[in-house]
Amino acid sequence: MLRKTMDIRQRCHPIPLSVLITTANSCDCDIFVEYEASRVNVKDYDEMIQGFDTHEKTQMFFFNGIDESSAEKRITRLFAP
Numbered sequence: 001m002l003r004k005t006m007d008i009r010q011r012c013h014p015i016p017l018s019v020l021i022t023t024a025n026s027c028d029c030d031i032f033v034e035y036e037a038s039r040v041n042v043k044d045y046d047e048m049i050q051g052f053d054t055h056e057k058t059q060m061f062f063f064n065g066i067d068e069s070s071a072e073k074r075i076t077r078l079f080a081p
Contacts, residue, residue: 001064002072009057010081021045023074029065
């Protein structure tokens with residue numbers, strides 16, 4: 001399992017939530033974002049709408065599965081300026 005803290009406000013314009021979900025769904029691993037005591041499944045639209053907190057500058061992402069390192073790189077690129 002990999003984990004990485006990402007600055008989601010690094011870009012001038014935020015990425016659409018659908019882009020993040022689509023990118024996550026193209027990966028063969030589980031991807032979660034952790035908030036305090038809960039985890040949100042990045043591949044699940046309903047969970048993301050209810051639980052993805054865009055007010056925080058940084059988010060802790062967890063990658064677990066076959067292509068976790070590839071998934072981590074792809075998600076990291078989404079938030080790059």
